[in-house]
Amino acid sequence: MNPVLLALLNIYLKGVLVYFLLLNAVYMLFVVMSAFGILRHNRWTRYIHTREIFSSPLSKPISIIVPAFNEESGIVESIRSLLALEYPQYEIIVVNDGSTDTTLSQVVKTFGLKPVRRIYRKALKCKLIRGIYASSEYPQLVLVDKVNGGKSDALNAGLNISRYPLFCAIDGDSLLDRDSLLRVVRPFLEDPDRVVAAGGVIRLSNGIVIRPGQTTKLRLPRNSLARFQILEYLRAFLGSRMAMSMLRSMILVSGAFGIFRKDIAIACGGYKLNAIGEDLDLVVRIRRYCYRKKISHRVVFVPDPICWTQGPERWRVLARQRGRWHRGLIQTFHFYGRMAFNPRYGLVGIFAFPFHLVFELLGPIIEILGYFTFVLFIFWNKVNYPFVFLFFMVSIVLGTLLSISSIFLEELSSKRYPRFRDIFILGAYSVLENLYYRPFLSLVRAKAFLDYFRGRNVWGEMEKKGFRKT
Amino acid sequence: MKLYSSLVLVFFLVLVAITLGLFLTLIVRRAIVQYRERKFAARYRKIEGELLKLLGEPGVDGALALADRHAKFPHVLTDVLVNYSRSLWGGEQAKLFAIFNRALRSRFRADLSSRRIVRRLRAARLIGFFVDHSDATVIKDLLQGSPIVRLAAANAIAQSPSTEAVPIIFRAFETDDVENAHAYKNVLFSLKTRAENGIREALKKPLDQKKIEILIEIVGSIPIIALAEDVAAFAEHQDKEVRLRVARALGRLRRPDMLPVLLRLARDKAWEVVAQAVKSLGRLGSPEALDILTQALFSQQWYVRYNAREGLLNMGESGIARLDQVARQNRDRDAADMAAMGLVDAEFKEGS
Numbered sequence: 001m002n003p004v005l006l007a008l009l010n011i012y013l014k015g016v017l018v019y020f021l022l023l024n025a026v027y028m029l030f031v032v033m034s035a036f037g038i039l040r041h042n043r044w045t046r047y048i049h050t051r052e053i054f055s056s057p058l059s060k061p062i063s064i065i066v067p068a069f070n071e072e073s074g075i076v077e078s079i080r081s082l083l084a085l086e087y088p089q090y091e092i093i094v095v096n097d098g099s100t101d102t103t104l105s106q107v108v109k110t111f112g113l114k115p116v117r118r119i120y121r122k123a124l125k126c127k128l129i130r131g132i133y134a135s136s137e138y139p140q141l142v143l144v145d146k147v148n149g150g151k152s153d154a155l156n157a158g159l160n161i162s163r164y165p166l167f168c169a170i171d172g173d174s175l176l177d178r179d180s181l182l183r184v185v186r187p188f189l190e191d192p193d194r195v196v197a198a199g200g201v202i203r204l205s206n207g208i209v210i211r212p213g214q215t216t217k218l219r220l221p222r223n224s225l226a227r228f229q230i231l232e233y234l235r236a237f238l239g240s241r242m243a244m245s246m247l248r249s250m251i252l253v254s255g256a257f258g259i260f261r262k263d264i265a266i267a268c269g270g271y272k273l274n275a276i277g278e279d280l281d282l283v284v285r286i287r288r289y290c291y292r293k294k295i296s297h298r299v300v301f302v303p304d305p306i307c308w309t310q311g312p313e314r315w316r317v318l319a320r321q322r323g324r325w326h327r328g329l330i331q332t333f334h335f336y337g338r339m340a341f342n343p344r345y346g347l348v349g350i351f352a353f354p355f356h357l358v359f360e361l362l363g364p365i366i367e368i369l370g371y372f373t374f375v376l377f378i379f380w381n382k383v384n385y386p387f388v389f390l391f392f393m394v395s396i397v398l399g400t401l402l403s404i405s406s407i408f409l410e411e412l413s414s415k416r417y418p419r420f421r422d423i424f425i426l427g428a429y430s431v432l433e434n435l436y437y438r439p440f441l442s443l444v445r446a447k448a449f450l451d452y453f454r455g456r457n458v459w460g461e462m463e464k465k466g467f468r469k470t
Numbered sequence: 471m472k473l474y475s476s477l478v479l480v481f482f483l484v485l486v487a488i489t490l491g492l493f494l495t496l497i498v499r500r501a502i503v504q505y506r507e508r509k510f511a512a513r514y515r516k517i518e519g520e521l522l523k524l525l526g527e528p529g530v531d532g533a534l535a536l537a538d539r540h541a542k543f544p545h546v547l548t549d550v551l552v553n554y555s556r557s558l559w560g561g562e563q564a565k566l567f568a569i570f571n572r573a574l575r576s577r578f579r580a581d582l583s584s585r586r587i588v589r590r591l592r593a594a595r596l597i598g599f600f601v602d603h604s605d606a607t608v609i610k611d612l613l614q615g616s617p618i619v620r621l622a623a624a625n626a627i628a629q630s631p632s633t634e635a636v637p638i639i640f641r642a643f644e645t646d647d648v649e650n651a652h653a654y655k656n657v658l659f660s661l662k663t664r665a666e667n668g669i670r671e672a673l674k675k676p677l678d679q680k681k682i683e684i685l686i687e688i689v690g691s692i693p694i695i696a697l698a699e700d701v702a703a704f705a706e707h708q709d710k711e712v713r714l715r716v717a718r719a720l721g722r723l724r725r726p727d728m729l730p731v732l733l734r735l736a737r738d739k740a741w742e743v744v745a746q747a748v749k750s751l752g753r754l755g756s757p758e759a760l761d762i763l764t765q766a767l768f769s770q771q772w773y774v775r776y777n778a779r780e781g782l783l784n785m786g787e788s789g790i791a792r793l794d795q796v797a798r799q800n801r802d803r804d805a806a807d808m809a810a811m812g813l814v815d816a817e818f819k820e821g822s
Contacts, residue, residue: 394481411499
């Protein structure tokens with residue numbers, strides 16, 4: 001055994017320990033900040049009712065763009081939920097991106113749509129539009145049928161067809177709460193000149209029960225993988241994103257539910273066709289554009305509008321989804337890495353990019369290399385087992401503490417699981433996830449590097465189950 | 471290494487204690503919140519029930535007694551008052567005033583000038599219904615506060631039925647920083663025709679351009695037909711943003727005598743103004759605008775063509791005949807497409 005190599009590996013392992021403590025400390029700080037942010041938001045919004053926004057004659061109309069590729073299981077419910085939204089003026093543009101299932105026929109039949117010739121401005125490039133459908137019964141609904149070109153292409157087609165100054169991109173398998181638009185649009189009313197994008201909370205719809213178009217019962221799903229993801233989403237949205245918004249460092253507005261100023265999005269070239277994470281890519285480009293043009297701007301996270309979306313219930317599908325998300329992050333750093341540590345890009349350059357680089361992008365690599373080094377130490381019989389056991393226990397408790405803090409944030413937010421039983425179940429899963437769910441995700445994300453540099457950037461099939469109905 | 475292990479062990483034990491403590495807090499908090507929500511709802515129902523019994527009774531004695539009984543629950547009482555002040559009028563609303571003055575007025579005053587934003591917000595919610603002339607300066611301060619307070623105050627003042635609210639609002643609007651001006655849009659709009667004199671006077675003053683734009687916009691949005699001439703006076707303004715708003719406002723006012731102004735704006739050098747003027751001409755529905763709308767279908771700007779199409783569709787049979795003519799010509803394909811799609815839309819609407 002080479003003593004130099006051993007010393008180096010020893011230093012590396014100590015570095016991993018420090019990194020691990022720093023990572024958890026930062027996330028705990030985020031949780032504390034988010035708690036204050038959510039409490040402040042709750043107090044403020046208590047006195048500003050959504051109906052005041054609804055009755056305001058100066059609320060900007062919104063185009064909701066729903067790209068749909070093989071979404072037959074959930075698209076009709078999703079459109080119903082959108083038709084039931086409370087908002088003074090909006091249009092729903094469903095873009096059928098060359099689906100090979102019954103998505104198109106289901107939507108046409110259910111809503112009695114007929115082909116129309118609608119004029120539009122081709123401000124952004126997109127694949128051939130085969131037809132546009134509308135209905136006199138649902139005048140705010142437009143269905144666009146186009147040749148398959150991917151999600152970004154479908155969103156660009158929707159942007160071309162849209163008529164209103166704000167647009168909201170949501171996934172075809174998602175469901176919005178009735179007042180979500182009114183809530184998410186609030187920053188645009190408060191600060192119309194500076195807010196360029198706003199995002200709400202994404203939560204898992206697995207297990208919830210819906211009546212036509214709206215959630216009625218909030219229940220935990222039976223599937224354990226979905227339960228792990230619930231905790232993860234709570235951590236990500238209520239824990240991290242809220243804090244990033246407070247630090248004015250948001251670089252991601254989730255593609256499942258985000259609202260943007262159309263003029264700025266078009267000025268940036270719309271959605272990039274080869275972007276793996278089109279949502280992240282768009283927000284980063286918007287921010288880069290604003291900084292370069294010296295436009296004072298804000299990207300805001302609002303903690304109470306909720307979009308319900310289906311999470312995978314099989315490990316293989318989850319691995320595919322998370323691999324894609326991480327490849328999207330890698331690509332963003334590949335394309336826009338120069339923004340990191342660059343004061344020209346304000347807080348995004350000096351904080352958001354370095355933070356994502358160190359803790360999000362490289363995290364899985366550092367973690368997996370740590371495991372690998374540890375195995376080598378076992379092989380060389382150089383392990384202090386009591387210390388390692390203690391450290392392992394510390395890592396489990398720290399992970400559990402973070403998750404329980406996120407459940408606490410959920411308690412503070414507007415929508416929570418109503419039963420005491422659900423809190424206990426989530427509490428148990430907070431412990432369990434550290435044993436195999438999180439290491440699994442680290443492995444998947446580390447593998448994403450290999451896939452990205454090998455050029456494997458396909459989306460892959462997602463499994464859709466639809467919503468449970470009353 | 472022993473020292474390290476001991477440190478980690480202590481750290482571990484502390485973390486376990488924090489985690490368990492947090493989980494326990496979570497459970498206890500949930501129980502307390504649910505209990506409070508139940509109590510709040512019960513108190514709300516009780517006050518609501520008593521208030522409903524008071525309706526129709528003469529005098530405010532019952533209301534004052536209600537205020538005394540529930541003064542210890544200002545949050546619940548505030549919620550009831552705000553919710554019912556939207557739907558009660560005249561003598562019944564006087565009862566709400568009596569309750570407010572007896573149980574909440576002093577608290578409201580203190581909240582209005584409080585340093586805490588939450589308290590100012592809470593007070594702002596009540597301004598609209600219980601505004602008093604003596605509160606004018608504090609209200610102006612609220613409109614200069616942070617965006618959320620401005621929005622709350624603006625929304626609240628906008629709903630005030632008081633005549634005293636109008637001069638307060640205009641004085642605040644004219645003297646406030648231009649950056650805050652947009653916070654007044656809702657306020658001015660909600661004054662409806664009560665805003666007429668205020669806007670007429672304000673348009674004569676040398677206000678900042680942004681404020682002029684807001685006032686013109688509001689004239690069209692309400693709409694205040696009597697102010698058409700005052701708005702038309704800005705049709706020659708050097709800034710296209712102002713001319714654009716004049717075109718939009720005149721379209722909303724639909725005064726036939728404003729046709730020459732709109733025809734002039736439809737020949738403006740800025741296409742944005744032309745696009746808006748064309749749309750407004752369509753709203754006016756005057757046959758004299760047919761030629762200029764047809765001509766606008768051949769514009770190089772998509773928005774001008776689109777608005778011309780909308781304008782012609784608004785003009786009924788004669789407009790549709792013009793669309794038909796343009797759809798059949800071959801010299802400009804963009805214009806033909808726009809006209810053809812207008813015809814499809816017309817058929818679609820007719821079919822439905």
